Amino acid sequence: MIRFYQHRKIFFAISILLILSSIVAAFINGIQLDIQFKGGTIVKYTYSGQINAEQAEKIVEQAVGRTTNCQLQSNMAKDEQMLIVSLASNEALTSQEQETITSVLTKAFPDAKLALSESLTVEPFIGRHFFINGMIAIGLSFLLILVYVGLRFKNIGGLSAGAMAIVALLHDALIVTGAFIIFKIPLNDSFIAAILTIIGFSINDTIVIYDRIRENERLLGKKVSTEELVDTSITQSMTRSINTNVAVFMSITVVYIFAQIYDIGSIRAFALPMMFGIISGCYSTICIAGPLWTMWQNHKQKVKSAHA
Amino acid sequence: MKSKPVFFIIVLLTAALFLLAVFGLKIGNFELKGADKMRYGIDIRGGVEATYEPKDLDRAPTESELQAARAILETRMDASNITDRDVTVDKSNGKVIVRFPWKSDEADFDPQKAVSELGETAKLTFRDPDGNIVLEGADVKKSSAQIQQNNMQPVVTLELSNDGAVKFAQATARLIGQSISIYMDETLISAPVVRSQITGGNAEITNLESLEEASALSNKINSGALPFSLVVKNLNIISPTLGSNALSVMVMAGKVAFALVCLFMLLYYRIPGLVACIALLLQVTGQLLALSIPQFTLTLPGIAGVILSIGMGVDANVIVSERIKEELNTGKTLRSAINSGFERAFSSVFDGNITVMIVAIILIIFGSGSMLSFGYTLLCGVIMNFVAGVTASRLMIRSLSNFKALQRPQYYGAKEAVK
Numbered sequence: 001m002i003r004f005y006q007h008r009k010i011f012f013a014i015s016i017l018l019i020l021s022s023i024v025a026a027f028i029n030g031i032q033l034d035i036q037f038k039g040g041t042i043v044k045y046t047y048s049g050q051i052n053a054e055q056a057e058k059i060v061e062q063a064v065g066r067t068t069n070c071q072l073q074s075n076m077a078k079d080e081q082m083l084i085v086s087l088a089s090n091e092a093l094t095s096q097e098q099e100t101i102t103s104v105l106t107k108a109f110p111d112a113k114l115a116l117s118e119s120l121t122v123e124p125f126i127g128r129h130f131f132i133n134g135m136i137a138i139g140l141s142f143l144l145i146l147v148y149v150g151l152r153f154k155n156i157g158g159l160s161a162g163a164m165a166i167v168a169l170l171h172d173a174l175i176v177t178g179a180f181i182i183f184k185i186p187l188n189d190s191f192i193a194a195i196l197t198i199i200g201f202s203i204n205d206t207i208v209i210y211d212r213i214r215e216n217e218r219l220l221g222k223k224v225s226t227e228e229l230v231d232t233s234i235t236q237s238m239t240r241s242i243n244t245n246v247a248v249f250m251s252i253t254v255v256y257i258f259a260q261i262y263d264i265g266s267i268r269a270f271a272l273p274m275m276f277g278i279i280s281g282c283y284s285t286i287c288i289a290g291p292l293w294t295m296w297q298n299h300k301q302k303v304k305s306a307h308a
Numbered sequence: 309m310k311s312k313p314v315f316f317i318i319v320l321l322t323a324a325l326f327l328l329a330v331f332g333l334k335i336g337n338f339e340l341k342g343a344d345k346m347r348y349g350i351d352i353r354g355g356v357e358a359t360y361e362p363k364d365l366d367r368a369p370t371e372s373e374l375q376a377a378r379a380i381l382e383t384r385m386d387a388s389n390i391t392d393r394d395v396t397v398d399k400s401n402g403k404v405i406v407r408f409p410w411k412s413d414e415a416d417f418d419p420q421k422a423v424s425e426l427g428e429t430a431k432l433t434f435r436d437p438d439g440n441i442v443l444e445g446a447d448v449k450k451s452s453a454q455i456q457q458n459n460m461q462p463v464v465t466l467e468l469s470n471d472g473a474v475k476f477a478q479a480t481a482r483l484i485g486q487s488i489s490i491y492m493d494e495t496l497i498s499a500p501v502v503r504s505q506i507t508g509g510n511a512e513i514t515n516l517e518s519l520e521e522a523s524a525l526s527n528k529i530n531s532g533a534l535p536f537s538l539v540v541k542n543l544n545i546i547s548p549t550l551g552s553n554a555l556s557v558m559v560m561a562g563k564v565a566f567a568l569v570c571l572f573m574l575l576y577y578r579i580p581g582l583v584a585c586i587a588l589l590l591q592v593t594g595q596l597l598a599l600s601i602p603q604f605t606l607t608l609p610g611i612a613g614v615i616l617s618i619g620m621g622v623d624a625n626v627i628v629s630e631r632i633k634e635e636l637n638t639g640k641t642l643r644s645a646i647n648s649g650f651e652r653a654f655s656s657v658f659d660g661n662i663t664v665m666i667v668a669i670i671l672i673i674f675g676s677g678s679m680l681s682f683g684y685t686l687l688c689g690v691i692m693n694f695v696a697g698v699t700a701s702r703l704m705i706r707s708l709s710n711f712k713a714l715q716r717p718q719y720y721g722a723k724e725a726v727k
Contacts, residue, residue, distance in 0.1 A: 095358070095424035095540045102420060116420065119545040126359075126542055137674035144666050152659055189679045193609065193671060197686070200667030201620065204660035208627065211656035240630045244623045247572060251565040251619030255612055258561035264554045266351070267608055274616075 001235045004287060005227045005294050011287035015171055018280075022178025029181055034188035035086070037131040039124025041093040043101060045083045047112040053083070056105060060085055063104045064097050082117065092123040134192035138173070141196055142166055145203050149210070156214050160296050165206045168289035172202045175280035179273035190270035194277060201248065202281030205241055206289045212237050226297045230290045238286065245282040252278060315707035318700055322590045329596035346600050349607030349681060352555045354548025355409040356419045360427055361402065362536035369402045369536070372527075376534055377404050379527035380430040380492070387495045388422065404538070410548050419545045427540055432532020434479075435489045442479035442488065445532025447472025453522035456514075462522040464513040466529065473509030481505040490529065497528050558611040565615050566592070573622055577629045579719045583704045584625035587696040591621045594692035595685055610681030617689025623660065624697030627653045632705075633721035642709050642717060650702050657698060664690045 004011075035042055057070040066087050073082040085101060087093055098119060106114050122130075149162035173195050180191055212233035220229060256271035258264075350357055360377065362369050369377070374397045381404060385393050393408035406426065410419055432445035450467045468476055479488065480502050489499045500513045516522045570588065573581035595614050599606050632649035636642070668690060671683030708714050 092541050092543075095420055095427070095543060098543070099418075099420045099424060102418075115547070116418075116545065117547045117550055119420070119543060121540070121543040123541040133674045137670050140674075141667050141670050144670075145663055148659075148663060148666065189675070190609065193675065193679045193682050196667050196671050197616065200664040200686075203663045204620075204623070207659045207663060208656045211659060214655075215652070236634075237630075240623075240626050243572075243576065243626045243630075244620075247569045247622045247626070248616070248619030250568050250572065251615050254565040254568065255558075255561050255615050258557050258564075262553065262557040264557060264608070267554070267558070267612055270609065270612065 001228070001231050002238070004231050004234055005291050008287075008291035008295070011291065015284070015288060018178070019171070019174050022174060022181060025178060025182045029184055031181060032184065032186040033127075033131070034186035035088075035120065035122050035127065036188040037127045037134075038088070039092065039122050039127040041085075041087045041098070041121040042119070043085045043098060043116070044118040045085075045102075045105070045114045046080050046117045047083055047109070047114050048081065049109075049112050051081075051083055051109050051112055056083060056085070056108070059104050059108050060087075060101050063100050064093070066093070083114070092121050095121075130189065134189065137192060138195055138199070141199055142169065145169070145199070149203075149207070153210050153214060156210065156217060157297065157300075160300075161210055161293055164289050164293040164296060165203055165210075167292060168206060168284040169199050169202055171284045171288055172198050172277055172280045176273045176277040179276040183272060185269045185273065188269075190266065191273070194270055194274050197274065198277035198281055201278065202285060205244075205281055205285040208240065209234055209237050209285060209290060226294050226301075230294045234286055234290045241282055241286060245278060249275065249278050311703075311707045312710045313707070315704045318590075318704050318707075319586055322586055322593065322700075325597070326589055326593045329593045329600065347603045347605050348551075348555070349605045349610070350407060350409065350544065350546050350551070351608050352551045352606065353409050354411070354546050354551040355407065356423060357405070357407045357542075357544040358423050358426070358540050359542040360404045360406065360538040361541045363539040365536045371397075371399055372530060373534060373536075374399065374402065374404060376527050376530035377538060379524065380531040380534070380538075381406055381426055383430075383492050383495055383497065383528055383531075384426050387493070388425075390422070403541075410545070423540055423543060423545075427538040429537035430531045430534065431491075431493050432529060433491045434476075435491060436479065436483055437486055437489075443468075443472055443475055445534075447475060448529060448533045450533065451526040451529040453519060453526040455519060461514060462516045462519045464516065464522050464526045464529070466511040466513070468509040468511070470509070473507070476509070476511065477505060477507040480511075492528050492532065498525055554608055555611075558608060558615075562611065562615045562618070565618055569618055569622060573625065577625070577721060579708055579714060580625060580629035580632060580701075580705060580721070583701050583708070584622050584629070584697075586704060587625060587701045588618060588621050590696040590700055591689060591692040592618065594695065595688045598688040598692075599685070604684060605681060606685075607679075607681040609679055610685045613682040613685035614689065617686055617693070620664070621689060621693050621697060624653070624657045624693055625701055627657055628698075628701065629721060636717045636720055636722035642715055642720065645717075645720070646705055646709055650698075654698070657694075661690050661693060 051072065053070040053072050057068050060068045060070065064087070069086045071084045071086075073084060074080070083105075098121070102114070102116060146159075146162040146166055149165055150158040152158065153161045176195055176198050177191075180187055185191075213230060216229055216233050220232075224232070252271050252274050255267060256275060259268035259271055360381070362373075362377070378395050378397050381395055385391070385406075385408065390408050393406065396405045397403075398405060410417060430445070432448070433441045434443035436442055447469050448466060449469050449472070451464060453462065453464050455461070456463050483502045484504060485502065487499045487501045490497050498513065500515070513525070516525070566588070570585040573584045575581070577584065592614065595617070598604070599610075628649055631653045632645050635645035635649050640648070665687060668683050668687035672680060672687065675683045
């Protein structure tokens, strides 16, 4: 048996430190919303040869009269260069305006063989709607999980078990958000999906441990203290927790490595924070949710005996 | 002893289903037509997704107006030979959403131009045989499709404005026995023959084949009377080269992830590990079939969902295998260890999977665009996990444990010392 409860303060300190560093990173890097959430337009072109980004910026700004930001990016795997034109705007860029951008750029850089690669336009209003929807989805998932755990684990104090599981989930959600901020990945719908997946995955982990506590309580009954009960249960399910996490971590890492080598931005931005979330999920389940729940139970007993 | 062949039956069944699912995939890759052709999102096959909204309209558009707007877009796509498309009307939000692929052989195709042309105001004209315009869209108040009471024939009725009624009366007087051609932009949509002079502003077009044809025509005519033009609010364009490259990369990533997870399971859990690999293949097969049978759109995040659930899918097997190992170490016989291992693991597999399902369903309900596919593949993965990771695995392990050569507890993870 590993004494998780005894060492809980170390675990809590590690978690608080990690979450604090996410918050510090948020102040340093700022939280960027992708145009999917804040609205605006991104047009990407592939090209060869030379393009001056500042010059391109001026040309586009003149043509459509909106604040423009142009960036150049080269892709190692495909020997291709990209010109990324992003326009923040209060109103979505019309498709005619996008056509204009393409034609002025083609005229300005006739030898660059500009070709449209990707284009995304989102109305700010719709973007806000997406963002709010995503937040509702995350909130709803917390609520439903709390209700489900509360109902299914009634005999080990379901609601408190659910509440502690939610604390662990919030921990994971913060770590994933931190990963997005530290790696400067703008938040978009893959952020919502990553958070939800980690929530689902981490609670799955926690439930396996709760299930073991439920079973051990039946077997060991009142013979052992809550501490011992929880520590035994966690120790018993630990090989499983670690092995499952190895399998999931391996899969998502393979996805990340391939997305990195072949430069698939959308998948990379989703897989990287997920890798952190998986480690965090495994950690929070073992080191946070269990000890927290034990503290809660101990506290309840103390109150009870004080009244008696 | 009877259950010995069960393992081989499940293996054969899994292999057969897998080949079926992959065969469908292959057809998709070669772009052969078939019922099991995968349907890829625009982020994989390259394409355009545009959301049109009425321009400068201070009220919500009515359903018939939206249908008319849809008719405009469809006619225009017909005219530009965009046949493989998908136009949906979002009634509650007053939008029309258009999706069409951008094929890799279309080098000179300009998607931005196509999208802006699609949204232009439709110009509806009624022309005499010499090409002179006798009536315009604004002259038509309303058009509708009906079945005529007396002879059960489908007709399109036109209600003209006062101005239009006068013009139409003059034209029909002049053109009896000849046809009046109806154009949307420069596309001929109908050429009814004038039987008699029509006064009073109500006309009928007869000789239509079906009610569907009649309502299609009436929608097109209504589009000319639309009080608004369409403007693109959300636009997403992805070039075909970008997409197809991403697909092959992700498929490769899936294979590597599958191989690694299988290797890990085999090395760590031996016989239960082997069973887990087969169960995993069954799970992925189920996910592929769940995508191809209802032709659900598969996007890149959807493939990521499949790969992620390869990792998550072994969880049920890991829990069961760990339990079997524990039971064996307490000195139980193989048969009873397997039975109680599955029994005791069930509740945690069940509760764990239900919570992932809750999250996947939330993703499907709230997920926008390409993330919808992620939620769907994740959900299918969890459901298939019940079938494969619990039921099929149990049958397979039981069957294998009936072979004399496979009865050593060490093959199931027991410590060497325990007999």
